[in-house]
Amino acid sequence: MSNANWILFLSTLSTGLILGSIFSLVAAGVTIVYGSIWMPNAANGQFFLLAALFGWTLTVSWGIHPAIAAILVIGVSVPLSYLLEVLLIKRFYDVPNRNISYFVLSLGITQILAGVFSLTYGQWSDQFQLPPLITGITFIGPFPIANNRLAVLALAIAILAGLFLLLRFHRYGRALRAVFQNRDAAALRGVNVKASYSMSFALGNAVIFAGGILFALAYSFDLTVAWTMAITAFAIMIIGGPGSVLGAVVIGMVFGFTQAIVSVVASPTIAAFSYLGAMLVILLFKPSGLFAK
Amino acid sequence: MDSYWKTLAVTATASATLLAAANISAAQDKPPVKIGFVTELTGPWSFFGTSCVAGLKFGEEQINSPGKRKIEFVITDNQTSPAQSVAASRSLDVQDKVLALSGPTSSDTGLAVYGYAEQNKVPFVVPVAAFPQLTKPGSRYTFRLEPNAAGWGYAIAKFVEKQKPGGKIAMIYSDYALMRAITAGLKYQAPLSKLQIVADIAFPQGSNDATVQAAQVLAAQPDYVVVIGAGGFDNTITNQLLDIGIKPQQLIHPFGITTQVMNWGKRSVGSYYGTFFDSNLDSLTPEGKTFVKDFIAKYGRPPSYGENFCFVTAHVIREALDKNPEAADDREKFRDAMSKLKTKETTSDIPIEFDKNGARKEYIYFMQMTDVEAKSYKAKQAFYAEWDPEVIPVYTLVK
Numbered sequence: 001m002s003n004a005n006w007i008l009f010l011s012t013l014s015t016g017l018i019l020g021s022i023f024s025l026v027a028a029g030v031t032i033v034y035g036s037i038w039m040p041n042a043a044n045g046q047f048f049l050l051a052a053l054f055g056w057t058l059t060v061s062w063g064i065h066p067a068i069a070a071i072l073v074i075g076v077s078v079p080l081s082y083l084l085e086v087l088l089i090k091r092f093y094d095v096p097n098r099n100i101s102y103f104v105l106s107l108g109i110t111q112i113l114a115g116v117f118s119l120t121y122g123q124w125s126d127q128f129q130l131p132p133l134i135t136g137i138t139f140i141g142p143f144p145i146a147n148n149r150l151a152v153l154a155l156a157i158a159i160l161a162g163l164f165l166l167l168r169f170h171r172y173g174r175a176l177r178a179v180f181q182n183r184d185a186a187a188l189r190g191v192n193v194k195a196s197y198s199m200s201f202a203l204g205n206a207v208i209f210a211g212g213i214l215f216a217l218a219y220s221f222d223l224t225v226a227w228t229m230a231i232t233a234f235a236i237m238i239i240g241g242p243g244s245v246l247g248a249v250v251i252g253m254v255f256g257f258t259q260a261i262v263s264v265v266a267s268p269t270i271a272a273f274s275y276l277g278a279m280l281v282i283l284l285f286k287p288s289g290l291f292a293k
Numbered sequence: 294m295d296s297y298w299k300t301l302a303v304t305a306t307a308s309a310t311l312l313a314a315a316n317i318s319a320a321q322d323k324p325p326v327k328i329g330f331v332t333e334l335t336g337p338w339s340f341f342g343t344s345c346v347a348g349l350k351f352g353e354e355q356i357n358s359p360g361k362r363k364i365e366f367v368i369t370d371n372q373t374s375p376a377q378s379v380a381a382s383r384s385l386d387v388q389d390k391v392l393a394l395s396g397p398t399s400s401d402t403g404l405a406v407y408g409y410a411e412q413n414k415v416p417f418v419v420p421v422a423a424f425p426q427l428t429k430p431g432s433r434y435t436f437r438l439e440p441n442a443a444g445w446g447y448a449i450a451k452f453v454e455k456q457k458p459g460g461k462i463a464m465i466y467s468d469y470a471l472m473r474a475i476t477a478g479l480k481y482q483a484p485l486s487k488l489q490i491v492a493d494i495a496f497p498q499g500s501n502d503a504t505v506q507a508a509q510v511l512a513a514q515p516d517y518v519v520v521i522g523a524g525g526f527d528n529t530i531t532n533q534l535l536d537i538g539i540k541p542q543q544l545i546h547p548f549g550i551t552t553q554v555m556n557w558g559k560r561s562v563g564s565y566y567g568t569f570f571d572s573n574l575d576s577l578t579p580e581g582k583t584f585v586k587d588f589i590a591k592y593g594r595p596p597s598y599g600e601n602f603c604f605v606t607a608h609v610i611r612e613a614l615d616k617n618p619e620a621a622d623d624r625e626k627f628r629d630a631m632s633k634l635k636t637k638e639t640t641s642d643i644p645i646e647f648d649k650n651g652a653r654k655e656y657i658y659f660m661q662m663t664d665v666e667a668k669s670y671k672a673k674q675a676f677y678a679e680w681d682p683e684v685i686p687v688y689t690l691v692k
Contacts, residue, residue: 004512007537011508019502118335125552126340127525137536143508146536219501220532220556222524224337228499264505269468272497 003142010143012260018149020256021156022215026229027236027248028163029207035180035243036200037089039102044208045230046113051077051212052221053121056128066133070155070213077209081202089201093194110230117223129220152218159210160249166203167245176200180243235279241289250291325363326621328418328610329385331406332396336373340552341398341599345420347592348600351584352607352639362621364610367391375405382409392627393418395606398599400424400442400470410434416628418610420602424470425687428652436631436647438602438609440655442471443687445547445567446478448657448678452545452565453517454486455676463492463515465506465530467523474691475521475547481685491515500526507533519545528556535560545659550597554662554670562662565675570601571660573672574641581640594668601640608639652682 030044041047051073058069088105092098121128132148139145167173178186179196187193215221215229236255240247255275262271282290330349333342346368357363367389371378378397385391386409393416397403403422410417417435419427423442428435453460462483466472476493483490491513494506503522507530510518518539522530531544541563546553549566557564572585572595584604588596596604609631614621617630635646647653656679660672 004508007508007511008505011504011537015502015504115335118337118339122335122337122339123343124340125556126550127528127552127556129525129528129556129558144537146532215501220525220528222337222526224499224524225501228501260502260505264509268494268496268500268506272499 006141007143008264010140010145012264014143014145014149014153015260016253016257018153018156018218018256019259020253021153021160022211022218022252023232023236023255024160024249024252025156025211025214026208026233027240027252028160028245029204029211030233031204031237031240031243031245031248032176032200032207033204034237035245036176036204037093037102037197038099039089039106039201040099040234040242041204042103042106042230042234043109043113044233045226045228046110046117047077047205047208048212048215048229048233049117049221049223049226050113051209052216052225053117053128055130055213055216056121059130060128066131066217069130070133070217073213074206074210077206078202081205082198085198085201090197093197110226114223114226117226122223127220127222128216130216133217149218152214156211156214159207159214163207163245164249172196172199176203232275235276237289239279239282239289241292244289244291247289247291323362323621325365326614327385327389327391328364328366329382329389329391329394330366330368330396331371331378331381331385331394331402332368333373333398333402334368334370336371338373338399338402341421342370342373342396344597344600345396345398345603347588348596348603349420349607351587352604356607356611361611362614362618364607364614366395366607368396371397371402371405373399373402375401378402378405379409382406382415386413386415392416392621392624393610395420395610397422398603400427403427407432407435414624416624416631418606418631420606421599423474425474425691428648428650428682429688430650432650434628434651436651437653438605438645439569439598439653440657441652441682441687442474442547443478443481443685443691444655444680444682445657446475446480447482447680447685448567448659449475449479449519449545449547450482450486450488451678452659452676453488457516459487459489460516461489461491461514463494463510463513463518464490464521465492465494465503465510465518465534466496466521467500467526468495468497469523472521472523476519477690478685478687479519481690496522496526498523501529503530503533504537506530507537507539510534511537511539516543517545518543519547521547527553531557531561531564541662548598549660550599551594551670552597554672555594555665555668557662557665559665562664565659565661566672567657567659569598569643569657570596570638570641571598571658571672572596573660573670573674574658575674576641576643578640578642581638584640589669595670601638605638605640605645609634609636609645612636648682650682655680655682 033039055069055073058064059066133151134147136147137144175191236251240251258275259271262274369381395418398421400422419437421439425441425443544564546566613630620626620630659676661675662672664671
């Protein structure tokens with residue numbers, strides 16, 4: 001294979017992995033919240049953007065190192081989530097068909113956050129960029145890749161692995177999964193369902209915030225990224241099966257690679273629509289999603 | 294005899310003073326001339342709208358000197374929405390009874406106001422919007438300060454032709470109307486300038502990553518890469534091209550505003566960007582230097598061409614009214630005053646005059662970045678071009 005083809009192949013691979021792992025994180029966060037409290041969180045894109053903008057403030061305005069900023073951003077999502085839960089989310093726990101109420105509520109949150117960002121960050125700049133975690137370039141064969149992107153990829157995979165281990169082996173994770181599958185049976189087995197709601201809301205948002213700050217470390221962004229990410233995360237959740245974290249992770253990676261590969265063999269424009277087209281086709285054959293139980 | 298002349302001189306001076314005072318008083322007694330300024334204060338384009346208003350405010354302070362009839366800009370938010378732009382224009386026209394409209398910094402909202410203005414015969418002074426159709430043949434009430442985007446593409450070809458005769462160009466851009474217009478101009482002029490387009494890569498809105506396309510650009514071995522991403526993606530493309538081995542000296546950005554240039558950062562030093570005003574221009578007038586200094590003092594960064602066009606808009610309207618005071622209360626007369634106006638940019642002495650469609654005699658600077666700091670940057674002038682708005686068939690190239 002010629003050097004040019006190697007570069008093309010490795011760039012496709014790196015793009016697929018980085019985009020895929022970030023998509024997976026955000027979609028996993030959305031599906032955790034939906035799977036436990038039945039909240040289709042339309043505000044996930046704004047939460048993602050909030051994390052990115054908060055990271056920008058910490059690093060660019062306050063001069064904090066990006067690694068510390070990333071930890072702070074993910075950390076701050078927990079008290080924010082609890083506050084939001086106490087003020088708004090909790091009130092709907094006993095409402096029948098609350099997913100509709102939650103959807104409308106999250107649309108309201110979306111509008112409020114979009115307005116706040118537009119009146120603040122939107123008037124300070126039209127684009128935002130964080131300093132890199134690590135500088136320099138590494139050559140993989142003939143392909144040069146920024147060390148910063150490698151670091152983001154490693155962190156994204158580590159967080160996904162941590163999430164998998166938590167849900168699979170930790171007793172809180174097992175309790176969460178039990179609630180995902182059958183909350184009445186889980187309650188009979190002694191699981192505190194309401195407590196698991198709180199935890200899943202915080203955990204889901206922490207994962208979305210992690211996706212947001214990692215995205216901001218890998219790419220420049222502007223305020224429109226919230227809408228793109230919200231649609232992508234919903235599409236991944238629907239194809240993977242609402243409530244299925246494994247589905248979110250697998251389909252997130254598939255989306256990342258689809259975008260990278262189709263953009264080479266066809267065009268970036270076709271790539272942007274290809275996975276949405278795939279979503280419609282899959283839903284024709286399996287409306288409940290590929291990994292739904 | 295001496296006393297006769299002294300008395301006459303004193304009487305003449307007193308009369309002149311009284312007359313001037315009466316004129317000042319008459320001008321000041323009249324109600325202010327209202328200009329409706331419909332711009333993007335919220336929504337995705339809010340940065341450009343609020344920056345424009347910042348530039349306008351500096352201009353508004355200067356043009357309302359004592360003795361002149363006050364010009365008042367009625368600033369209204371269009372929420373970056375064409376529909377809201379039309380609604381705001383109608384309200385300013387019917388309720389506020391403004392003399393003219395101005396303000397949009399986006400081609401989408403600009404086109405919406407254009408439609409209203411032309412249909413309802415309201416003069417429309419466009420500060421910053423580059424889509425060619427804003428001054429399409431038959432336009433009568435619209436006057437645009439910013440050169441049209443297809444012309445920028447023409448100018449890029451001229452720049453590369455001078456830098457590297459027979460050069461190869463790669464284009465990598467977001468698929469927005471503005472970028473399509475720029476690349477249409479470049480694609481039209483490139484063969485005429487004996488240049489070759491070796492890559493033409495468009496990204497849809499909402500794209501995030503350009504690593505693979507950067508590799509494709511590298512494989513095409515261009516002499517220059519024209520980069521036109523939208524918003525944050527512009528910086529992502531730039532970084533990924535540099536990551537993969539494209540040299541900064543190969544990069545040409547058709548336009549560069551202050552925040553963009555500072556975000557490109559030190560690693561982009563050596564790259565080129567187009568502009569219509571820059572704090573580093575050789576030709577800044579004393580007023581231009583004061584504008585830059587005052588803007589930095591207030592906003593902590595140098596102004597870009599957008600802020601400058603909005604600053605200049607205030608001066609252009611003032612000058613048209615000073616030369617034609619009767620136009621202050623008559624839209625048709627104001628349209629005629631704008632149409633025959635021949636002036637210069639307050640800040641850089643570039644000529645301003647409009648053709649029969651309201652398009653301005655066009656120009657662009659290409660600057661080369663020489664240094665970037667946290668809140669400032671340095672650049673040197675590398676190329677300057679002026680051209681007739683229809684040097685290429687802009688209105689058929691971009692519909």
